Amino acid sequence: MPYEAPDYYAIEELLTEEERLVRDTARRFVEEEFQPHIVEAYRNGTFPMQLVPRLAELGFFGPTLPEAYGCAGASSVAYGLISQELERGDSGLRSFASVQSSLVMYPIFAFGSEAQKSNWLPRMARGQAIGCFGLTEPDFGSNPAGMRTTAKRAKGGFVLDGVKRWITNGNVADVAIVWARLEDKVHGFLVETDRPGFKAEQMHGKLSLRASVTSELYFDKCWIPEENRLPGTGSMKAPLACLSQARYGISWGAIGAASACYDCALRYAQGRVMFSRPIAGYQLVQRKLVEMIVEITKAQLLSLRLGRLKDAGKVRPEQISLAKMNNVAKALEIARLARDILGGNGIMDEYPIMRHMMNLETVNTYEGTEDVHRLIIGKDITGFDAFGS
Amino acid sequence: MPYEAPDYYAIEELLTEEERLVRDTARRFVEEEFQPHIVEAYRNGTFPMQLVPRLAELGFFGPTLPEAYGCAGASSVAYGLISQELERGDSGLRSFASVQSSLVMYPIFAFGSEAQKSNWLPRMARGQAIGCFGLTEPDFGSNPAGMRTTAKRAKGGFVLDGVKRWITNGNVADVAIVWARLEDKVHGFLVETDRPGFKAEQMHGKLSLRASVTSELYFDKCWIPEENRLPGTGSMKAPLACLSQARYGISWGAIGAASACYDCALRYAQGRVMFSRPIAGYQLVQRKLVEMIVEITKAQLLSLRLGRLKDAGKVRPEQISLAKMNNVAKALEIARLARDILGGNGIMDEYPIMRHMMNLETVNTYEGTEDVHRLIIGKDITGFDAFGS
Amino acid sequence: MPYEAPDYYAIEELLTEEERLVRDTARRFVEEEFQPHIVEAYRNGTFPMQLVPRLAELGFFGPTLPEAYGCAGASSVAYGLISQELERGDSGLRSFASVQSSLVMYPIFAFGSEAQKSNWLPRMARGQAIGCFGLTEPDFGSNPAGMRTTAKRAKGGFVLDGVKRWITNGNVADVAIVWARLEDKVHGFLVETDRPGFKAEQMHGKLSLRASVTSELYFDKCWIPEENRLPGTGSMKAPLACLSQARYGISWGAIGAASACYDCALRYAQGRVMFSRPIAGYQLVQRKLVEMIVEITKAQLLSLRLGRLKDAGKVRPEQISLAKMNNVAKALEIARLARDILGGNGIMDEYPIMRHMMNLETVNTYEGTEDVHRLIIGKDITGFDAFGS
Amino acid sequence: MPYEAPDYYAIEELLTEEERLVRDTARRFVEEEFQPHIVEAYRNGTFPMQLVPRLAELGFFGPTLPEAYGCAGASSVAYGLISQELERGDSGLRSFASVQSSLVMYPIFAFGSEAQKSNWLPRMARGQAIGCFGLTEPDFGSNPAGMRTTAKRAKGGFVLDGVKRWITNGNVADVAIVWARLEDKVHGFLVETDRPGFKAEQMHGKLSLRASVTSELYFDKCWIPEENRLPGTGSMKAPLACLSQARYGISWGAIGAASACYDCALRYAQGRVMFSRPIAGYQLVQRKLVEMIVEITKAQLLSLRLGRLKDAGKVRPEQISLAKMNNVAKALEIARLARDILGGNGIMDEYPIMRHMMNLETVNTYEGTEDVHRLIIGKDITGFDAFGS
Numbered sequence A, B, C, D: 001m002p003y004e005a006p007d008y009y010a011i012e013e014l015l016t017e018e019e020r021l022v023r024d025t026a027r028r029f030v031e032e033e034f035q036p037h038i039v040e041a042y043r044n045g046t047f048p049m050q051l052v053p054r055l056a057e058l059g060f061f062g063p064t065l066p067e068a069y070g071c072a073g074a075s076s077v078a079y080g081l082i083s084q085e086l087e088r089g090d091s092g093l094r095s096f097a098s099v100q101s102s103l104v105m106y107p108i109f110a111f112g113s114e115a116q117k118s119n120w121l122p123r124m125a126r127g128q129a130i131g132c133f134g135l136t137e138p139d140f141g142s143n144p145a146g147m148r149t150t151a152k153r154a155k156g157g158f159v160l161d162g163v164k165r166w167i168t169n170g171n172v173a174d175v176a177i178v179w180a181r182l183e184d185k186v187h188g189f190l191v192e193t194d195r196p197g198f199k200a201e202q203m204h205g206k207l208s209l210r211a212s213v214t215s216e217l218y219f220d221k222c223w224i225p226e227e228n229r230l231p232g233t234g235s236m237k238a239p240l241a242c243l244s245q246a247r248y249g250i251s252w253g254a255i256g257a258a259s260a261c262y263d264c265a266l267r268y269a270q271g272r273v274m275f276s277r278p279i280a281g282y283q284l285v286q287r288k289l290v291e292m293i294v295e296i297t298k299a300q301l302l303s304l305r306l307g308r309l310k311d312a313g314k315v316r317p318e319q320i321s322l323a324k325m326n327n328v329a330k331a332l333e334i335a336r337l338a339r340d341i342l343g344g345n346g347i348m349d350e351y352p353i354m355r356h357m358m359n360l361e362t363v364n365t366y367e368g369t370e371d372v373h374r375l376i377i378g379k380d381i382t383g384f385d386a387f388g389s
Helices: A017-044 A049-057 A078-087 A093-112 A115-126 A237-271 A284-312 A317-341 A342-347 A352-365 A370-382 B018-044 B051-059 B076-089 B091-111 B112-127 B237-270 B283-311 B317-341 B343-347 B353-363 B369-380 C017-046 C049-057 C075-091 C090-109 C114-125 C239-271 C281-313 C317-341 C343-347 C352-365 C369-384 D017-044 D049-057 D076-090 D091-111 D116-126 D235-269 D283-311 D317-341 D343-347 D353-365 D370-382
Strands: A131-134 A150-154 A157-168 A174-182 A185-192 A196-203 A214-225 B132-135 B150-154 B157-168 B177-184 B186-192 B198-202 B214-225 C129-136 C150-154 C157-168 C173-180 C187-193 C198-202 C214-225 D131-134 D148-152 D157-168 D175-182 D185-192 D196-200 D214-225
Touching: A017 A049, A017 B283, A078 A093, A078 A237, A078 A284, A078 D370, A093 A115, A093 A157, A093 A174, A093 A237, A093 A352, A093 B186, A115 C173, A131 A157, A150 A317, A150 B214, A150 D131, A157 A174, A174 A214, A174 B317, A185 A214, A185 D235, A196 A352, A214 A237, A214 D214, A237 A317, A237 A352, A237 B369, A284 A317, A284 B283, A284 B369, A284 C281, A284 C317, A284 D370, A317 A342, A317 A370, A317 B283, A317 D353, A342 A352, A342 B237, A342 D353, A352 D353, A370 B237, A370 B283, A370 D283, B018 B051, B018 B076, B018 B091, B018 D353, B076 B091, B076 B237, B076 B283, B091 B112, B091 B157, B091 B177, B091 B186, B091 B353, B091 D343, B112 C129, B132 B157, B132 B214, B132 D353, B177 B214, B186 B214, B186 B237, B186 C214, B214 C017, B237 B283, B237 B353, B283 B317, B283 C369, B317 B343, B317 B353, B317 B369, B317 D091, B343 D049, B353 C343, B353 C352, B353 D131, C017 C075, C075 C090, C075 C239, C075 C281, C075 C352, C090 C114, C090 C129, C090 C157, C090 C173, C090 C187, C090 C239, C129 C157, C129 C214, C150 C317, C150 D017, C157 C173, C157 C187, C173 C214, C187 C214, C187 C239, C214 C369, C214 D076, C239 C281, C239 C352, C239 D370, C281 C317, C281 D283, C281 D317, C281 D370, C317 C343, C317 C369, C317 D283, C343 C352, C343 D091, C369 D235, C369 D283, D017 D049, D017 D076, D017 D091, D049 D091, D076 D091, D076 D283, D091 D116, D091 D157, D091 D185, D091 D235, D091 D353, D116 D370, D131 D157, D131 D214, D157 D175, D157 D185, D185 D214, D235 D317, D235 D353, D283 D317, D317 D343, D317 D353, D317 D370, D343 D353
Parallel strands: A131 A174, A150 A174, B132 B177, B150 B177, C129 C173, C150 C173, D131 D175, D148 D175
Antiparallel strands: A150 A157, A157 A214, A174 A185, A196 A214, B150 B157, B157 B214, B177 B186, B198 B214, C150 C157, C157 C214, C173 C187, C198 C214, D148 D157, D157 D214, D175 D185, D196 D214
């Protein structure tokens, strides 16, 4: 039987049988097949690519997309639960699946032509093609509107020029969804990574999310044919819709990372004896553990409600911002409290906590920093835009 | 149409028609009939007793108890929503109803004889009898086990001796549920307040919950007949069950107080101009408002889930502790943030915020302080008792 | 011997003999002569005016001004220590002295004519004339630049029109320093409060700083003679210089309020038994007490360093902002922690804590809110003005 | 001229000429000689041993010890300033010097025989011998009283058995100060690392303080001669005195790490443009920067006062606990805020911030965790010991 995660408010019973099944499958995969590799992968700064076929086989790529394209047609809640379980393993693992599912397969499905869908989605679902998402640029992280990459019409297609940065999976991708200005509108393009003029360079020196490949993409007069444009794109709405998908998954993923830290710290505190008693019996330690379980419980309720709204087609991007912002920020706090409970041992990579803590610094920043989401919600509730102020 | 309260995650749609109705009724009552009195009542340190018949008429006393006793037979969620709306008005108003419903009518219903139920519950539901709950003592607030009040068998009944402190409604009650040691077991007794040997003295000098009557009860050889003992009592389990009922309602009430502060601060910020723009457009102000809405949303989800568990007969006291602790502590933070947004105006009683802030200091303390609930949950998750340490 | 206040870093030895003397004098006065009146004054919303002659006699009005004007010629550190001790009693007491010293006597001394100085300063030092400071207006609290009150030249003097709000001592003052626009420059004027066209109305409904008189001042074609203008004024620099004086004193005062809360909570925790041990021996209580002493110690070091810089003529207003912002915000946190330690008793006015907590809400707001000081320092360190943004 | 560090309260002028000189020397060394190596050293998990001769030459080993032993005879404040500047580079650099100075040279000086002093101190001052400090054990981090390592008398000396963990410099040391139970008293022993029965194993998998060598020491019937015992030891007082020395230096070091983060974040914010303005001009960013400078300023005042007390021979260990606890905890918060300001770039090791943030997790834990110091101070102020509770 797979491991029991914290569920203080019996949220288990609010899930469907199918949702529990997919969650348990993901949990078992992470425990049995992913955990044995993570310490080494993290030290080396690599993603364990050998697991891709298994991730595909288990249906974790594009799980909410229709079965017609080889996907699972699962609910958004099921997708959230997969994200949660993968990030219980490592944020890098969840990031790999998020990019493939929410940032590549989703836009192909939502904005692509039928030919694009038929060509890419089944292969991606099977893990035979890996994608990446080229939106952010060196000078424009949380403000995609400042984009400088351009597409120009040229001989039956387009020529792309520019640089993209912070691109997860950039160096392992077969295709990149690239966002570029074409006649002052932002369009999405499918760029096979073996095209001339395309170059990916892995970024080194990361102290976070090390079990994930992060790259810079360079486009130097990179030509792509007309049919590589995603026909449904043409404004910032399309990439923002992708970000909403990804943020939704992140809100669940953070619960997984937080739970892993909580569980580890709880077990450690129950076993670690100081002054002849387990430290779990000390008030200052209980205070930390209680803070963790309270915030995990609230995050669980947020994401579940969000998922139900999403499945009902009623979710607003600002609601997603709230869960992404809250759940990641709280997961980061939880990781810090957990690390503290472990004392000196908390800095060793044989325990997962400090790794999660370091990862969550990235997760708190990407797909909209904490402050960006704060101002998105602030604008929503007050009616005033405070971004430029 | 009554006023619209914050509902960022569309929780409205998770309520039944009946639950919405009872909530709207309570909300309208508070706005139209309670608000006009609160500033004066708070200044004077009194409860507006003239509203008792209306509270009864609207079904706010013992709303979850059976119709057979003149009550509404409503769901726990409906009861929670009533608490929420009453505390949107003032914590003192919700306290009045909480005591009557959760701490007096509930134990009579749960631990009383059929004669006790028939005698008291219908009158209490109609507001013709008011009750109070005598558990805490001068030296034992959050540790009821230290109780010193005694009952001794005497001529067909019992003689009570001792002092109770912090008793809401003590001076306006017709009957007190009094907890006392009888042969070293804790029993509950119904004490009519006109009995010889009973005296209630109102506590003066409160800087919080001023629109609520708080008293000391003195029992000096106070005789009561045999039939005044609640037959279902005889251990700490009974009063603790009462506290769980009350804490459940408080967890909802805190949402009401927090929402009132949020709404007031939001409207104020939208209207207050500084440096030629409404302050709602400034980042530092949005930060506060966003913090508020995030915590209100999470508190709403906690209490709703708790209520559904309660209605399903599955709730555990520790789960109630979590919501009571979290929701009140967050309401207090929200009130402080709101007061800050109002600047100098935030200290004036024409705005409800500082009053709520002061009230919540009491609410955070009574029925188990924040730290007591922390250690209750801490024991639950770790298996170690840290109270005495 | 007067009471021993917290001094964890032996700051006592850094004071001169004279500074210690003046501090001890103030401390003894507060304990012996002020404390017996404060509960009643606070309940009634009045300032104990009968103490004014004693405050004067002890040299607490304008203590840093020259002896030539009947003042004590003390150091800024001595002035700070007086503020600290007075606010240990009540923020309202310190406010009374601050207004008289920093906001009335200081501008007369710094910007007044010799005639104005000779006329007012000795009388004020003796407490025979009380002053108030009319700067803030109903719509302009933390942004004095938005001032609407006007002065117009008329028959040998000026006519003032406008409204001032949040004016400490407005209803008990003999003279008001009023700031008004004259030909688009801001000048200061001495307005005797018995002049036609002047009216002061006490503000009621305050839930903070109740032992202090707060007023609205109305100027309706109020004529004053030419010689009532403070000749050294003519821009915002003059009132801002006054604010700096007051903020400096507040930074010290907050230490006094915080210390009073700390001392009360410590003694309470040492005496209050729960589960058979004093609560001072519990980790969660020690955590709060330690947080308090740490922040008190840091605030003491900040104010002392600030005072030495001030006495050396080297202090910058932004340095004062830092101490005002920090010390009051931390005092407020300390008061809240202290209130929590006292449990239910913490809301009773027989203990000073909740009163200090309520007062500090005002102190955190007036003379520049916490956010205003944050942005003053932010501008200073970054070089960018973020006020209007 | 060396780089200008934050000094908001003009603390510079409170230093002696000599103190400024030593500080500037250390600062220049770090900038010019250490910084070029740190990124590589951190990635590789090594300490740049090639810098040891320069550290010695500059007088950074045992700087407060007498010139008679080849040391500098500097003030405690000067020693603090060296620690501050070294940790501005990296906590691992400061740790190296702290161990050598406070944990090895200090106990030899304070508890050693004249022969031990003459033999070791001059060589250590010259960097020709490196020491380590063997106190903590696998199961006893913050509770050294639980020590299991034993010394037994044997053939003209002692035989040591046991394991020490978390030993900085263990694998690069020439000599270890080892604490062991001898007939139930704790004594200190000098153990040359080439003795049979001694083994040091470097700990791998650290995600913090990577530019520092951390080891486990194994003693397996390790014989040392009689004269290797430190004659002044024989109770826990001696190792605790060493810890006080080290903690004192750490309190200063944390200021250096915090300042490095602040400076980097400030410059970054001034240069990083978002929505056409540098982010240093946004309120949410200024809020973070102001929080940093406030806490840095307070930490500076704490450590300086502490140093002056130490130089006057008046310091108490509990006062040191306060500065160690506060300054490191605040440095950690500052590092987190700084990382956040840098957004995605904040996770790259080309910026020093995340490295400092990771390091400070260790610094917050070693030489007494934050909670341990909390309870040390708690006991001091309340008179009640809450460690075992």
